[in-house]
Amino acid sequence: MNAPVRTVPDADAPAIELVGIDKSFGPVHANKDIHLTVRRGTIHGVIGENGAGKSTLMSILYGFYQADRGEIRVGGRPIVIKDSQAAIAAGIGMVHQHFMLVENFTVLENVMLGAEGGAFLKTGIAKARAELKRLETEYALDVDPDAVIETLPVGRQQRVEILKALYRGADILILDEPTGVLTPAEADHLFRILRVLRDQGKTVILITHKLREIMAITDAVSVMRRGEMVATRTTAETTVEELAELMVGRRVLLKVDKGPAKPGPVALSVRNLTVRDHRGVTMVDDVSFDVRAGEIVGIAGVAGNGQSELLEALAGIRKPASGDILIEGKSTLGADPAMLRRRGLAHVPEDRHHMGLVLKFEEYENSILGYHDDPRFVRGPFLDIEAIRADARDKIAKYDIRPPNPRLKTANFSGGNQQKIVLAREIERDPTVLIIGQPTRGVDIGAIEFIHRRIVEMRDAGKAILLVSVELDEIRALADRVIVMFAGRVVGEKTPEASEQTLGLMMAGIGP
Amino acid sequence: MSAASAPLPRWVTYGLMPVLNLAVAFLISGLVVAFIGESPWEAVEVLLTGALGTGEGIGYTLFYATNFIFTGLAVAVAFHCGLFNIGGEGQAYLGGLGAALVALSLGDVLPWYLTMPVAVLFAALFGAAWALIPAWLQASRGSHIVITTIMFNFIGAALMVYLLVNVLKVPGAMAPETRVFAEGGQLPKLTWPFELFGAKLGAAPFNVSFVIALVMAVLVWLLIWRTRLGYEIRATGTNPTAAIYAGIPYKRMVIVTMLLSGGLAGMMALNPVMGASARLQVEFVGGAGFVGIAVALMGRSHPLGIVFAAILFGVLYQGGAELSFWIPAITRDMIVVIQGLVILFAGALETMFRPALARLFWRAPRAAAAKA
Numbered sequence: 001m002n003a004p005v006r007t008v009p010d011a012d013a014p015a016i017e018l019v020g021i022d023k024s025f026g027p028v029h030a031n032k033d034i035h036l037t038v039r040r041g042t043i044h045g046v047i048g049e050n051g052a053g054k055s056t057l058m059s060i061l062y063g064f065y066q067a068d069r070g071e072i073r074v075g076g077r078p079i080v081i082k083d084s085q086a087a088i089a090a091g092i093g094m095v096h097q098h099f100m101l102v103e104n105f106t107v108l109e110n111v112m113l114g115a116e117g118g119a120f121l122k123t124g125i126a127k128a129r130a131e132l133k134r135l136e137t138e139y140a141l142d143v144d145p146d147a148v149i150e151t152l153p154v155g156r157q158q159r160v161e162i163l164k165a166l167y168r169g170a171d172i173l174i175l176d177e178p179t180g181v182l183t184p185a186e187a188d189h190l191f192r193i194l195r196v197l198r199d200q201g202k203t204v205i206l207i208t209h210k211l212r213e214i215m216a217i218t219d220a221v222s223v224m225r226r227g228e229m230v231a232t233r234t235t236a237e238t239t240v241e242e243l244a245e246l247m248v249g250r251r252v253l254l255k256v257d258k259g260p261a262k263p264g265p266v267a268l269s270v271r272n273l274t275v276r277d278h279r280g281v282t283m284v285d286d287v288s289f290d291v292r293a294g295e296i297v298g299i300a301g302v303a304g305n306g307q308s309e310l311l312e313a314l315a316g317i318r319k320p321a322s323g324d325i326l327i328e329g330k331s332t333l334g335a336d337p338a339m340l341r342r343r344g345l346a347h348v349p350e351d352r353h354h355m356g357l358v359l360k361f362e363e364y365e366n367s368i369l370g371y372h373d374d375p376r377f378v379r380g381p382f383l384d385i386e387a388i389r390a391d392a393r394d395k396i397a398k399y400d401i402r403p404p405n406p407r408l409k410t411a412n413f414s415g416g417n418q419q420k421i422v423l424a425r426e427i428e429r430d431p432t433v434l435i436i437g438q439p440t441r442g443v444d445i446g447a448i449e450f451i452h453r454r455i456v457e458m459r460d461a462g463k464a465i466l467l468v469s470v471e472l473d474e475i476r477a478l479a480d481r482v483i484v485m486f487a488g489r490v491v492g493e494k495t496p497e498a499s500e501q502t503l504g505l506m507m508a509g510i511g512p
Numbered sequence: 513m514s515a516a517s518a519p520l521p522r523w524v525t526y527g528l529m530p531v532l533n534l535a536v537a538f539l540i541s542g543l544v545v546a547f548i549g550e551s552p553w554e555a556v557e558v559l560l561t562g563a564l565g566t567g568e569g570i571g572y573t574l575f576y577a578t579n580f581i582f583t584g585l586a587v588a589v590a591f592h593c594g595l596f597n598i599g600g601e602g603q604a605y606l607g608g609l610g611a612a613l614v615a616l617s618l619g620d621v622l623p624w625y626l627t628m629p630v631a632v633l634f635a636a637l638f639g640a641a642w643a644l645i646p647a648w649l650q651a652s653r654g655s656h657i658v659i660t661t662i663m664f665n666f667i668g669a670a671l672m673v674y675l676l677v678n679v680l681k682v683p684g685a686m687a688p689e690t691r692v693f694a695e696g697g698q699l700p701k702l703t704w705p706f707e708l709f710g711a712k713l714g715a716a717p718f719n720v721s722f723v724i725a726l727v728m729a730v731l732v733w734l735l736i737w738r739t740r741l742g743y744e745i746r747a748t749g750t751n752p753t754a755a756i757y758a759g760i761p762y763k764r765m766v767i768v769t770m771l772l773s774g775g776l777a778g779m780m781a782l783n784p785v786m787g788a789s790a791r792l793q794v795e796f797v798g799g800a801g802f803v804g805i806a807v808a809l810m811g812r813s814h815p816l817g818i819v820f821a822a823i824l825f826g827v828l829y830q831g832g833a834e835l836s837f838w839i840p841a842i843t844r845d846m847i848v849v850i851q852g853l854v855i856l857f858a859g860a861l862e863t864m865f866r867p868a869l870a871r872l873f874w875r876a877p878r879a880a881a882a883k884a
């Protein structure tokens with residue numbers, strides 16, 4: 001294997017050219033004759049609906065998949081990328097959406113992993129430490145090399161991923177939905193890093209569903225739709241509206257259309273709730289609030305301030321240390337998730353991969369996860385497969401889940417479509433209380449519009465809805481009341497009209 | 513994520529790949545045989561005629577296969593819940609006690625077809641009981657089931673020897689075994705399917721247990737893919753976090769699954785105890801519990817695959833015995849090596865050819881289409 005391209009042959013040649021890339025998964029034509037040119041030293045955005053084929057295209061570039069047809073040119077030279085080793089050798093680095101870090105290794109160990117350089121660790125370590133130091137200062141990527149990964153917030157873990165790629169000599173960096181898991185502040189920091197990288201001559205390809213990010217940071221943007229590359233624009237010469245329309249093929253309502261709430265009686269009541277995590281650290285600290293039927297209460301807060309543990313306690317997954325949770329006036333203490341579902345609680349978990357789905361199951365099997373005891377889906381001890389598949393097909397049609405195939409393995413759906421499978425399952429149960437974590441993480445703008453509309457419809461049908469999201473925009477757009485959490489405590493309540501700045505300060509723990 | 517995750521048609525995954533793996537296993541076995549100076553062709557011939565060439569050979573092959581179906585199913589059910597039950601050996605041993613107690617009591621007064629259902633039940637109950645304590649320890653204290661089930665194999669063996677020597681042995685007799693069961697305590701041989709083809713079963717102890725094993729295979733299929741319980745077992749086995757989210761109680765799943773698994777292993781005893789020797793003997797399980805692990809692996813924890821894999825191992829057992837009889841240079845240990853190779857290629861390396869096949873499969877038709 002000859003490692004090509006490290007010596008830039010032609011400084012003007014585009015960093016990457018994709019010529020006629022084609023890829024199918026069985027009957028699904030994920031990439032159709034894709035042409036894409038990414039100029040050196042630019043940040044190039046790639047947007048498109050869920051399942052448009054963005055991740056597939058990047059996976060081809062990174063050697064995860066092989067294209068059926070087409071050519072990849074790096075720095076003007078055609079190369080074959082048959083695996084990720086070859087991609088790295090060609091100077092292409094990838095920051096994975098689901099971090100590929102060893103949780104109980106330190107930053108340094110993770111960065112070195114697979115590039116230890118020789119049989120003896122010691123010399124490698126010293127070299128790596130020096131190199132890491134250089135990268136950190138050059139690109140403003142501050143992380144403690146001796147910190148253990150699992151103790152770091154996601155934003156920093158992501159920086160480690162970036163460091164890992166740079167350490168391997170990446171000139172071209174691919175980021176697939178990097179901000180999905182970040183707080184706004186962390187996202188800002190990431191963008192600062194990306195700008196520095198660009199200014200130092202690196203090339204960045206950025207996949208995101210957030211058009212605001214595209215406008216803020218990219219130099220050019222390409223739009224994919226249903227496997228095809230439909231347009232490329234210079235960012236400065238386009239608008240959010242145009243991009244949205246290019247993506248979805250129709251005009252998109254970028255604002256939620258909702259009337260005033262008509263709150264009814266209290267449906268969900270949280271009383272002095274304290275929750276500890278598995279290490280015994282108090283994550284939710286004496287929290288109390290009510291959610292009434294027919295209103296949406298949003299919980300705003302920087303990730304890691306107790307929202308996840310709060311959701312898990314409400315869903316019966318985590319036992320509270322003290323306090324009480326009441327649904328329609330009756331305590332739920334001691335109830336497991338199955339009992340809570342029977343009492344009318346539906347739960348969209350924050351983390352669909354680990355909690356909301358069994359990725360190895362076929363789609364229809366996931367469409368009843370948690371409801372597999374429902375009389376509609378069973379006959380005696382047996383599952384009523386026909387009824388389940390029919391119901392799954394209905395949800396697929398209603399939520400426009402693609403490809404519309406209930407027999408497809410869930411892992412083979414695109415990220416956004418997986419999210420829709422969970423949402424369809426929980427929302428269509430017609431629950432009394434609906435708790436939702438990060439409803440539109442990884443979902444495209446067309447689908448966001450639909451999901452937001454559906455959530456508002458649920459509210460208007462008299463459901464009590466608790467919404468947790470790290471997207472302040474989303475909270476402000478949907479919620480009727482906003483509760484702000486900081487360090488496990490409720491630090492205040494605001495109307496959604498409160499300014500972003502006020503909320504932001506509260507989220508940072510700096511007074512109401 | 514790699515080329516390996518591209519979907520392949522079922523006939524490739526379940527048909528072509530096992531055949532390829534087997535072919536490679538036999539190829540290497542052939543090389544080993546050639547290495548010690550024997551003719552691989554002759555060895556294959558002896559093996560195959562020994563296992564499949566006569567009615568009697570087939571009878572023995574299916575007799576062994578019956579054991580492996582039961583133990584294979586036992587391991588597979590546990591696999592589906594993410595549990596590795598290595599205790600099939602001990603559970604089958606104890607299942608023999610259950611079957612023998614029924615055969616010794618009811619067998620004296622009832623015809624076999626009335627004794628049988630009770631014996632099935634007791635064999636299963638005793639096997640399940642032997643799986644219960646490891647299951648409970650795993651569920652409530654997190655003691656690893658691999659360790660505890662292995663320990664229970666030893667305890668089970670010691671217990672059974674004690675019972676056979678001190679309690680169940682015929683007074684005055686030398687052998688540590690029970691008396692011969694009465695007619696009603698024996699499972700009749702299945703001679704008629706052989707007579708249908710004009711073949712002779714001869715001395716082969718092929719018996720009704722085979723039918724029970726096939727029924728169990730169907731029931732396991734129904735359980736795993738068609739029932740709520742099976743759904744819960746699979747969810748727990750593939751993503752425990754999602755299972756908890758779905759309100760599926762982990763502890764109960766572990767215990768229920770292990771009871772089912774132990775029960776299936778226990779039923780294996782019907783075949784040698786009530787079907788072949790008509791008495792309970794020491795060490796009648798003879799490693800079938802461990803072979804079940806290979807069978808489950810190779811059959812990809814699917815009952816149909818397990819039936820095929822069990823028959824394959826039946827062939828290897830019976831044919832292997834013939835082989836070491838007719839070609840003394842090929843010892844029993846060599847047979848074990850060959851079985852090991854089959855396990856290695858068909859079980860452990862089951863997806864070795866997958867990436868290459870996937871590439872071939874998705875490239876070829878499209879390249880052809882592109883040229884056309």
Ligand SMILES: Nc1ncnc2c1ncn2[C@@H]1O[C@H](COP(=O)(O)OP(=O)(O)OP(=O)(O)O)[C@@H](O)[C@H]1O
Binds near residue numbers: 051417518
């Ligand atoms: N391994 C696979 N097997 C089968 N189909 C697949 C596989 N990977 C992707 N697909 C299909 O290819 C299409 C494109 O998927 P891809 O993940 O590239 O979409 P995407 O643009 O990244 O979407 P999202 O915004 O939701 O992440 C989808 O229809 C998906 O179901």
Ligand SMILES: [Mg+2]
Binds near residue numbers: 056415
């Ligand atoms: Mg994607």
